[in-house]
Structure formats: structure tokens, C-alpha cells
Amino acid sequence: MASGPAEKQESTSAATCWCGGALGPSPHPAYFSCLRCGTQVAQEILSTEGLQDHYHLDAYWHDRARQLNLPPIEVRARQDFGDRIPVWYRILRRYQPTCQSVLEIGCSHGGFLAYCRSHGIAEVVGVEVSPETCAFARERFDLPHVQPGFFPAVDLPRWSYDVIAAFDLFEHLSTPLATAQAMLGALAPGGALLLQLPCYRGEGVDWPMFLPGDHLYLYTAGAIREILARAGFEVTAITKAIFWYDQFVVARRAGEVTPGQRWRDRLMAFLPHRRKTTRAERHAVREPR
Numbered sequence: 001m002a003s004g005p006a007e008k009q010e011s012t013s014a015a016t017c018w019c020g021g022a023l024g025p026s027p028h029p030a031y032f033s034c035l036r037c038g039t040q041v042a043q044e045i046l047s048t049e050g051l052q053d054h055y056h057l058d059a060y061w062h063d064r065a066r067q068l069n070l071p072p073i074e075v076r077a078r079q080d081f082g083d084r085i086p087v088w089y090r091i092l093r094r095y096q097p098t099c100q101s102v103l104e105i106g107c108s109h110g111g112f113l114a115y116c117r118s119h120g121i122a123e124v125v126g127v128e129v130s131p132e133t134c135a136f137a138r139e140r141f142d143l144p145h146v147q148p149g150f151f152p153a154v155d156l157p158r159w160s161y162d163v164i165a166a167f168d169l170f171e172h173l174s175t176p177l178a179t180a181q182a183m184l185g186a187l188a189p190g191g192a193l194l195l196q197l198p199c200y201r202g203e204g205v206d207w208p209m210f211l212p213g214d215h216l217y218l219y220t221a222g223a224i225r226e227i228l229a230r231a232g233f234e235v236t237a238i239t240k241a242i243f244w245y246d247q248f249v250v251a252r253r254a255g256e257v258t259p260g261q262r263w264r265d266r267l268m269a270f271l272p273h274r275r276k277t278t279r280a281e282r283h284a285v286r287e288p289r
């Protein structure tokens with residue numbers, strides 16, 4: 001069906017990789033594979049309007065969750081305290097022990113920010129696409145600073161944070177290089193960028209991270225190092241994440257990393273982070289009122 005000029009352009013067909021490399025066939029029919037860096041590129045890249053509709057609270061956290069047999073946001077806002085949130089916090093403290101401010105981009109229900117605050121981090125700020133999801137986070141966890149929109153086109157209380165966290169976010173971005181450059185601009189001196197994202201290691205069509213509606217770019221470890229380097233970061237550690245298909249990336253401002261810091265981050269990556277969560281950790285955040 002032809003789309004008229006008055007209709008919203010929801011997506012465009014990918015022409016090149018984020019790196020500028022030419023695209024060839026991927027193991028998955030809805031993706032291309034970059035011939036240069038190996039990134040798996042979704043054939044249809046959603047426009048801002050398309051992404052706005054896709055990540056609406058109801059469309060993404062209720063309708064899509066039901067279709068994929070995943071828990072809705074109300075359930076995730078409890079369940080995530082039993083697994084990923086304490087692990088992410090432990091990793092944050094490991095790499096940035098004196099952290100006093102966190103910006104989480106793609107903060108969803110806001111549970112991680114609430115956990116950080118209840119463990120003594122003074123300033124916690126979140127960004128999430130949908131105004132309705134932001135309202136959910138603000139109300140559920142009493143978080144005043146959860147701002148709707150596409151980072152960096154958002155209204156933040158300030159633009160300098162000890163940690164910028166983005167868990168399960170980077171693979172969803174339609175403009176990843178520009179977003180990474182903006183992340184660098186919002187990082188305080190000596191700060192750390194923490195990413196959790198899928199790691200493409202040459203899997204076939206059955207790889208569960210091939211989700212063409214959601215995951216626009218799927219990076220190899222080499223590709224994520226390269227895109228962050230182009231944005232002005234140095235990746236100091238890449239480590240196993242909570243789930244086997246992910247990678248956990250620590251990056252700092254290039255030129256700011258001392259040899260001591262580099263070695264410290266690399267050593268930290270060898271420490272286990274999946275120890276069982278204690279009861280006290282699970283209940284560190286108040287139940288909803």
C-alpha cells in the first residue's frame with residue numbers, strides 16, 4: 001500500500017551500517033550483516049515517530065509483553081529486584097565506588113534508580129521514551145526526575161553524572177553514534193558509562209536476540225568498542241552479563257583513563273557478580289503504597 005505525504009513515515013530501510021560499512025546477508029531474514037564490522041542491522045529502522053509509538057506504555061509493556069509471553073511492567077517492577085537490579089548496582093559500585101549521581105537512559109519502571117537512591121546515591125535521574133512510562137516510574141518509586149523523550153533531546157536537571165547507565169538500551173537506538181556522543185557530553189570527569197546489551201558472536205537464525213521490531217543494531221564486542229571509541233570513549237572492560245546472550249561494557253572518557261584505572265577495570269571484570277541476592281537486598285526498596 002502506498003503511503004501518502006500526510007502519513008507518518010514509520011520506518012526506513014537500512015542502507016549502510018552505523019559504521020558506514022556495506023551490508024550483506026545475515027543469518028536472519030529481517031537483518032543485514034555489516035561486511036566491515038559484523039554488526040547485525042535490522043532491515044527496517046524505525047523513525048522517531050515509529051519508535052514513539054512502539055515504546056508507548058501500553059503498546060510495549062502490555063500488548064507486546066502479552067504477545068511475547070513476557071511479564072508486564074507492573075510485575076517487572078517487583079521481579080527485577082530479585083535478579084538484575086542488585087547485580088547492576090553491585091557492578092556500578094565496583095567500577096565507580098564513590099558514585100553520587102546516576103543518569104539511567106531507558107530506565108523503564110525506575111526500579112534501578114530507586115535501588116541506587118535507597119543505597120545512598122544522592123542524585124538519580126532517568127530518561128524513558130513514553131510519558132506514560134515516566135509517570136509510572138515517578139509514581140511507583142517516588143522518583144521526581146524521570147524525563148520523557150529521546151536522549152539527548154530531554155529536559156534534565158543537570159548534564160554531568162558520575163555514572164551513565166543504559167541496560168538493554170543500546171541495541172534499540174536508531175542513531176547509536178550520536179547518542180553515544182551525547183552520553184559522553186553528560187559524563188562527569190572521572191565518570192563511567194555502563195552498558196548491558198546483546199553480544200553477537202556469529203549465532204544463527206535461532207538466536208533469541210534477533211528481534212527485528214526492537215533490536216535495530218546487534219553489536220559484536222569489537223563493534224561496540226569501535227562505536228564507543230568513535231564517540232570519544234575508551235572501553236576499559238567487557239565482561240559477561242547476567243544472561244548468556246548479553247555483554248556488559250564499562251567505558252570511560254578517552255584520554256582520561258590512566259594505566260592504573262585500565263588495569264583496575266580489567267581486574268574487576270574477573271570478579272563474579274551473580275552471587276545470590278540477599279533477602280535484605282530484595283526488600284531494600286519499599287513496597288508500593
Ligand SMILES: [Zn+2]
Nearest residue numbers: 017019034037
Ligand atoms: Zn559496521
